[in-house]
Amino acid sequence: xxxxxxxxxxxxxxxxxxxxxxxxxxxxxxxxxxxxxxxxxxxxxxxxxxxxxxxxxxxxxxxxxxxxxxxxxxxxxxxxxxxxxxxxxxxxxxxxxxxxxxxxxxxxxxxxxxxxxxxxxxxxxxxxxxxxxxxxxxxxxxxxxxxxxxxxxxxxxxxxxxxxxxxxxxxxxxxxxxxxxxxxxxxxxxxxxxxxxxxxxxxxxxxxxxxxxxxxxxxxxxxxxxxxxxxxxxxxxxxxxxxxxxxxxxxxxxxxxxxxxxxxxxxxxxxxxxxx
Numbered sequence: 487x488x489x490x491x492x493x494x495x496x497x498x499x500x501x502x503x504x505x506x507x508x509x510x511x512x513x514x515x516x517x518x519x520x521x522x523x524x525x526x527x528x529x530x531x532x533x534x535x536x537x538x539x540x541x542x543x544x545x546x547x548x549x550x551x552x553x554x555x556x557x558x559x560x561x562x563x564x565x566x567x568x569x570x571x572x573x574x575x576x577x578x579x580x581x582x583x584x585x586x587x588x589x590x591x592x593x594x595x596x597x598x599x600x601x602x603x604x605x606x607x608x609x610x611x612x613x614x615x616x617x618x619x620x621x622x623x624x625x626x627x628x629x630x631x632x633x634x635x636x637x638x639x640x641x642x643x644x645x646x647x648x649x650x651x652x653x654x655x656x657x658x659x660x661x662x663x664x665x666x667x668x669x670x671x672x673x674x675x676x677x678x679x680x681x682x683x684x685x686x687x688x689x690x691x692x693x694x695x696x697x698x699x700x701x702x703x704x705x706x707x708x709x710x711x712x713x714x715x716x717x718x719x720x721x722x723x724x725x726x727x728x729x730x731x732x733x734x735x736x737x738x739x740x741x742x743x744x745x746x747x748x749x750x751x752x753x754x755x756x757x758x759x760x761x762x
């Protein structure tokens with residue numbers, strides 16, 4: 487389940503946006519995995535609001551300085567809407583099982599409820615992926631960029647014109663950073679989300695070092711990463727969970743790592759990424 491703090495129900499105020507600077511990433515500690523993102527391909531910036539910390543990269547030809555403030559304002563609005571809804575419906579934040587919404591509820595809450603009912607987990611399991619896709623689509627619509635990558639704590643929305651390989655970070659596993667999932671441009675837009683029981687602040691009931699899920703809907707990918715991550719308690723669980731993912735038509739590809747074992751399935755290629 488993704489981390490999301492709502493201790494202050496007033497409109498979020500602590501926001502900053504940084505231009506492309508791969509050696510200076512602010513937020514909740516140094517997100518060092520971002521240092522290898524983008525390179526010459528993307529012009530990037532970050533926007534922060536409480537525990538929402540989004541890295542956004544767009545193709546350099548499409549970048550406009552105004553999109554930093556635009557994306558930041560969209561994040562402020564989205565946080566305010568969801569925090570207000572949670573204040574009125576606190577079970578939405580704390581439940582580990584699906585929660586119903588009703589017509590007239592905020593669009594973000596309805597979408598999170600919808601995808602987590604499919605994946606069988608609590609609504610907040612999809613929040614980071616939902617935010618990535620919402621902000622990404624808003625920037626796409628406003629600026630008509632050719633490529634965009636929005637990363638929110640390992641939950642990524644992508645729209646590409648060339649293939650891109652995403653390295654799998656799996657904490658202390660000896661496999662961390664050694665394999666990557668190649669995302670074909672023709673399959674985008676889509677979401678690629680990662681859950682871990684041994685890394686990061688998000689709540690997980692399992693012991694997987696990484697469960698990476700690719701799906702057309704980024705919030706759904708996030709929810710399924712949580713669901714499958716919760717199910718992996720030991721390395722021997724991987725074959726069974728991979729078989730579940732193979733049979734799931736919503737999942738385009740999956741990578742699951744626990745210790746020294748890895749399970750892989752789906753449409754996308756796996757590539758070695760170890761640069762040591």
